[in-house]
Amino acid sequence: MNMSNNVNKIISESLIDSEWMKEAEYYENNKEWLDDSFKIALAILKAIKDQNITQVILAERLDCTKQYVNTLVKGKENFTIEKIRQLEKALNIKLMQICTQYSNSQFELKKELPELSQDKVASNEVIKTQGTKKVISPDKKGKLIYFHQNHNQQYANAM
Amino acid sequence: MEIECTFALVENSLYTVKFASETTPEFRRLFALWNDPEFLFEFFTKNESVLKTNWKGISVEDAILKTRNEANKFRKELMDTAKIGLNGGSINLSGMFHQLQKDESITRFRMQKKAYGGNNSWLRIYAIKLRENSYIITGGGIKLKKTMSESGLDDELVKINVAQKYIAKGEDENLEQYELFELIPE
Numbered sequence: 001m002n003m004s005n006n007v008n009k010i011i012s013e014s015l016i017d018s019e020w021m022k023e024a025e026y027y028e029n030n031k032e033w034l035d036d037s038f039k040i041a042l043a044i045l046k047a048i049k050d051q052n053i054t055q056v057i058l059a060e061r062l063d064c065t066k067q068y069v070n071t072l073v074k075g076k077e078n079f080t081i082e083k084i085r086q087l088e089k090a091l092n093i094k095l096m097q098i099c100t101q102y103s104n105s106q107f108e109l110k111k112e113l114p115e116l117s118q119d120k121v122a123s124n125e126v127i128k129t130q131g132t133k134k135v136i137s138p139d140k141k142g143k144l145i146y147f148h149q150n151h152n153q154q155y156a157n158a159m
Numbered sequence: 160m161e162i163e164c165t166f167a168l169v170e171n172s173l174y175t176v177k178f179a180s181e182t183t184p185e186f187r188r189l190f191a192l193w194n195d196p197e198f199l200f201e202f203f204t205k206n207e208s209v210l211k212t213n214w215k216g217i218s219v220e221d222a223i224l225k226t227r228n229e230a231n232k233f234r235k236e237l238m239d240t241a242k243i244g245l246n247g248g249s250i251n252l253s254g255m256f257h258q259l260q261k262d263e264s265i266t267r268f269r270m271q272k273k274a275y276g277g278n279n280s281w282l283r284i285y286a287i288k289l290r291e292n293s294y295i296i297t298g299g300g301i302k303l304k305k306t307m308s309e310s311g312l313d314d315e316l317v318k319i320n321v322a323q324k325y326i327a328k329g330e331d332e333n334l335e336q337y338e339l340f341e342l343i344p345e
Contacts, residue, residue, distance in 0.1 A: 006326055007289045010165055014174055017166035020187050024238040027194075027231055041196040042223060049204070075196045 038075035040084065040095055045073055047091040061090040160317060162325045165295065169241040172252050174295040176322055185318075189284065189299045193230035199223040202301065209303045214281075226301065229280050233344035252292055256340040259285075284342040285315055287322055294340060297322040 027034060048058060055073070059066045071077055072087070084096050163179040168186055175186040183191065192198050203210065203219045203226075210217050217225070240252070284299035298318040302310040323337045 004290070006328055007293075009328075010174070010289065010295065010326055011167075011171070011293070014165040014167040016170070017168055017175065017184055017187070020168055020190070020234075021238055021241065023187065023190070024231075024234045028235060028238075038194070038196055038227065039224075042200065042220060045196055045200045046220065049200075073197055075194060 033078065034076065037077050037079060040079060040087075041073045041075045041077070043093060043095055044087060044091065047093050051091070058090060062086060160321050162321060168296075169237075169244055169252075172244065172293055173237075173241075174289070174293075176295060176297055176318075176325070178318070185298050186284075186296050190230055190234055193226055193282065196223070199226055206303055213303060226282065229282055229344045233282070236344075252294060256286060256288075256294060256342050259339040259341050280344045282344050283312070283315075285319055286340045286342060287319065287326065288338045288340055289326070295322065295326070296342075299342075 044058075048055065055069045056066050059069045062069065072079075072083075081096075087093075088095050161179045162176045164177055166175050166177060166184045166186075167173070168175055175184045177184040181188055200219070200223060203222045207219055210219065210222055214222070243249075281301050281303055282299070283302045284296055286294040286296045288294055298315045300310070300312045300315055302312060304310045307313070307316060319339055326337055
């Protein structure tokens, strides 16, 4: 049998494998969370190595089976927020940060403060008032502390 | 090492062997490994010193992410190419494969031409050319050093030899006529 006939035989007798394309499509359709799952798995594996522990010990810390821990490091687990936080606690690592729409603007340092009317201050001496704002005695670092009447918040502002 | 059967990934273009000792055909087995955090972590941790000397000190974690990203990007490219074929378009895989040439030592292969200068992927897929624009994948691996042997890919050489004999079906044929190629994701 010559080469050509051998090749024709291989080609004609080959089974069809369509699974590879399904796997490729599945990955492309779920890429974002699968990539996250993979990175979490990697972080777990690194933490296990750095802490010189085993998956068995991690399973004990998580109060689950070793087999379950093994699924977590396969890169295909759809983690719940609860599970991620449990892992963070068990391994003392950071896996996730939540971005929210809320800013901390009300706690930002302000250069210009609104006017405050005079009011009593709990423990510090009032140096002067500027409208609705109270300037109280300097803190230990020499910064003047402003106390806003309406929001009951303190702003530290260097003069 | 024995080949159980062969599979068509893209009919008339791309095939793969399945070894009796494995549960999946070689092509899928490779991509499962290149997406397995445990396998990659163990592999690159073991080869951390090679990453330092040969790959500009890339970290183990970055090496793992690079491997997975390249593998999945390549698989997508192959999938897109296959879909062209399924929709009646013509597929030309020849541009993706680079011929290997046997060196003096039977365990040493070198590339015949550097057709992909600038590429720095360490992923390798090995194949035998069946005929024009038709290849059968025999295996693959991660090649961190200059030669296959140095990179611990001796098993791949054995697989290539087993596949050549399988295709020749034990006939007294010159196995050299079954040219060897490697596929490197770009």
